Amino acid sequence: MNKTLPRTAFGALALLAALLAPAVARAEAGVSPQELLVGQSITLQGGKNAYGVAAAEGARVAIDSANAAGGVNGRRVVLRVLDDDNQSATAEANARRLVQDGVYVLFGSIEGGPSSAVMKVAVESRVPFFGPMAGPPTLRRPHQELVFPVRAEHREEFRELMGYGKTLGLKSVAFFHADTAVGAQHVANVKLIVDELGMDLRTLLPFGADAGDAQIEAMVATLKRDAPDMIFNHGSAGLYQKLVARMKAAGLKTVAMGVNSGSSQIARGLGPLAQGMVFSQVVPSPWERKRALTREYQDVMRRFAPQSEFSYGSLEGFMTAKALLAGLRSAGRDPTRASFIAGLEGSSIDLGGVAVRYARGDHEGSRFIDLSMVARDGRFLH
Numbered sequence: 001m002n003k004t005l006p007r008t009a010f011g012a013l014a015l016l017a018a019l020l021a022p023a024v025a026r027a028e029a030g031v032s033p034q035e036l037l038v039g040q041s042i043t044l045q046g047g048k049n050a051y052g053v054a055a056a057e058g059a060r061v062a063i064d065s066a067n068a069a070g071g072v073n074g075r076r077v078v079l080r081v082l083d084d085d086n087q088s089a090t091a092e093a094n095a096r097r098l099v100q101d102g103v104y105v106l107f108g109s110i111e112g113g114p115s116s117a118v119m120k121v122a123v124e125s126r127v128p129f130f131g132p133m134a135g136p137p138t139l140r141r142p143h144q145e146l147v148f149p150v151r152a153e154h155r156e157e158f159r160e161l162m163g164y165g166k167t168l169g170l171k172s173v174a175f176f177h178a179d180t181a182v183g184a185q186h187v188a189n190v191k192l193i194v195d196e197l198g199m200d201l202r203t204l205l206p207f208g209a210d211a212g213d214a215q216i217e218a219m220v221a222t223l224k225r226d227a228p229d230m231i232f233n234h235g236s237a238g239l240y241q242k243l244v245a246r247m248k249a250a251g252l253k254t255v256a257m258g259v260n261s262g263s264s265q266i267a268r269g270l271g272p273l274a275q276g277m278v279f280s281q282v283v284p285s286p287w288e289r290k291r292a293l294t295r296e297y298q299d300v301m302r303r304f305a306p307q308s309e310f311s312y313g314s315l316e317g318f319m320t321a322k323a324l325l326a327g328l329r330s331a332g333r334d335p336t337r338a339s340f341i342a343g344l345e346g347s348s349i350d351l352g353g354v355a356v357r358y359a360r361g362d363h364e365g366s367r368f369i370d371l372s373m374v375a376r377d378g379r380f381l382h
Contacts (some may be wrong), residue, residue, distance in 0.1 A: 028336045030104025036075045036328060038330040039098030040107045041091045041118055044083040050265060052110055053312040055133055058107055058317025061304040072328045088113040095121035112136035112182050117246050122146050128337055130327060136182045146346055150320045150356055150363040154354040155189040157259045157280035160369045161232050162193055170229035172202040179206035186234045211239055220246045223254055230255045237262020241269045248273050265310060266306055267374045274374045281370045286315040287381045291353030309317040323349055323356050
């Protein structure tokens with residue numbers, strides 16, 4: 001005999017389904033009772049990009065340490081990482097794949113082009129993008145309500161380098177920059193700072209994606225003709241390293257400085273020629289223990305990545321992930337993307353001697369800039 005449920009039982013089941021359906025609909029992508037899923041597209045270049053590999057490792061150990069201590073509000077943080085090979089198109093495709101896979105937030109790209117590509121996807125899909133480790137102005141201006149940088153932008157690095165140069169009596173400037181729309185924005189910022197400081201922007205050296213030895217030689221000839229007192233770069237550590245080496249071989253007296261990205265690579269590549277070069281840094285010295293941030297970083301690295309050396313890259317990754325974890329906590333025990341954004345806006349996060357600030361309409365992040373000098377033995381002195 002077939003048994004059927006009474007009509008009242010069907011009614012009760014229908015009511016229960018109706019009550020449960022809104023709860024299912026309200027479940028935020030990337031959030032389960034056990035996990036928070038975070039998606040990262042980062043420049044690793046198959047393991048060849050030293051800064052990207054180090055930054056990814058620093059972020060991983062920060063998250064591993066948090067998970068070992070119970071996670072965030074009882075949930076384990078899961079970081080899904082895709083390599084964008086320093087290609088903007090690949091970064092955009094990665095970001096779309098991560099959003100389709102249902103990540104809660106996007107996180108931690110490096111380099112301006114890939115970070116801007118991830119930002120495009122974040123804006124289109126309405127998924128927050130936290131901690132791009134890049135300094136182009138487009139990440140902050142015009143205001144991007146879904147983008148939360150941590151590190152200071154390149155404009156502040158340029159200001160510190162030129163200000164330091166002025167204290168040394170240097171008056172004229174050369175700027176080595178990408179021949180792109182973002183590079184043009186950096187040029188505009190350099191011009192503004194030159195006017196503020198009463199200096200002279202004497203030489204612009206744009207480089208394209210196909211720049212090679214012939215273009216480097218032409219730049220050296222231009223520098224010899226213009227004789228600027230100082231030069232600094234935006235990006236392309238490998239090309240800038242070649243330019244500085246050729247400048248020194250040609251006997252030019254122009255003082256070479258640089259921004260944080262690629263500073264370690266440039267110092268290693270130049271060897272003794274790097275002695276005395278000054279670089280801006282967006283994190284404290286990873287080798288010192290003067291701040292709570294660096295003490296924690298060193299302790300966590302020794303525990304979760306004992307084979308790895310301390311570096312600017314891994315400290316930037318660690319610092320950025322530490323800020324992300326603070327943001328995830330501020331989203332509450334029933335996190336949504338809206339509560340993540342609301343928790344961050346109006347907050348001031350002390351990372352242990354480095355402050356990060358967000359407000360509605362202003363996602364500035366950190367203003368921390370330090371200057372480092374390459375010593376005779378290749379170490380960075382702050």
